[in-house]
Amino acid sequence: MLTAEYERLKSSYREVFLDTANEIRAVVESVRPSDFEGDIFKSYEIGSVGFNWQQIVLSVLDIRYCGYKKSGLRQIQSFRDECNCVGCGVCCNFAVSEFSPEELKLKAENGDNFASQFISVFVPYKDMNEVEKIYPEYVQMLKDNGESGYYFYHCQKVTDDNKCPDYENRPQICRDFPDNPIAFLPKTCGFKDWKLKSESVSLKLNAEAEIINFYKEKIKELY
Ligand code: SF4
Numbered sequence: 356m357l358t359a360e361y362e363r364l365k366s367s368y369r370e371v372f373l374d375t376a377n378e379i380r381a382v383v384e385s386v387r388p389s390d391f392e393g394d395i396f397k398s399y400e401i402g403s404v405g406f407n408w409q410q411i412v413l414s415v416l417d418i419r420y421c422g423y424k425k426s427g428l429r430q431i432q433s434f435r436d437e438c439n440c441v442g443c444g445v446c447c448n449f450a451v452s453e454f455s456p457e458e459l460k461l462k463a464e465n466g467d468n469f470a471s472q473f474i475s476v477f478v479p480y481k482d483m484n485e486v487e488k489i490y491p492e493y494v495q496m497l498k499d500n501g502e503s504g505y506y507f508y509h510c511q512k513v514t515d516d517n518k519c520p521d522y523e524n525r526p527q528i529c530r531d532f533p534d535n536p537i538a539f540l541p542k543t544c545g546f547k548d549w550k551l552k553s554e555s556v557s558l559k560l561n562a563e564a565e566i567i568n569f570y571k572e573k574i575k576e577l578y
Pocket residue numbers: 446447476510511512513514518519520521522525526529
């Protein structure tokens with residue numbers, strides 16, 4: 356079931372990405388100097404018409420992204436405020452990371468705040484059977500997509516009835532979960548509606564960031 360969800364998400368992102376790329380291309384063209392026919396990704400003499408056009412494009416795209424980011428994040432937060440944790444405990448018993456325990460420890464030692472909070476509560480599972488019992492659909496999705504290299508963790512504090520024994524002092528990463536509407540949430544999670552409502556805003560923000568960053572990097576490489 357999550358595999359189908361993954362495919363749907365990929366296809367939605369492809370659509371949003373193409374639409375956004377076209378919109379941004381139109382913005383780039385809208386500030387093109389009249390009678391100038393050069394390519395946006397070509398190197399021009401500093402101070403020339405082509406060079407100045409590129410600088411205008413960079414600034415217009417920056418303003419565009421800041422606007423989208425501000426309103427998008429506000430919308431996502433307001434949808435989130437409408438939902439609540441129902442205490443199903445899945446996120447306490449099932450955390451996935453691309454980093455091994457050793458890598459997380461190293462990151463924490465190097466000042467990574469997320470890694471430091473993560474290893475303060477989460478420990479790695481020793482047995483994959485245990486992982487599959489908690490969130491079988493997720494494990495199946497990874498298998499279906501041939502994805503590997505993930506590490507599975509569980510909180511060492513959560514009680515057998517899925518309660519947090521130190522709820523008032525839980526780390527910020529626990530308070531913030533879930534923080535990404537594109538991530539897969541267990542069907543028991545109280546933030547499912549938030550995900551549904553926020554997904555398109557989040558996909559759009561990701562596409563904006565990815566494409567605008569591409570323009571910035573490509574133009575920067577020319578000089
Ligand atoms: S510290 Fe509390 S909220 Fe955080 S993962 Fe553990 S049990 Fe869950």
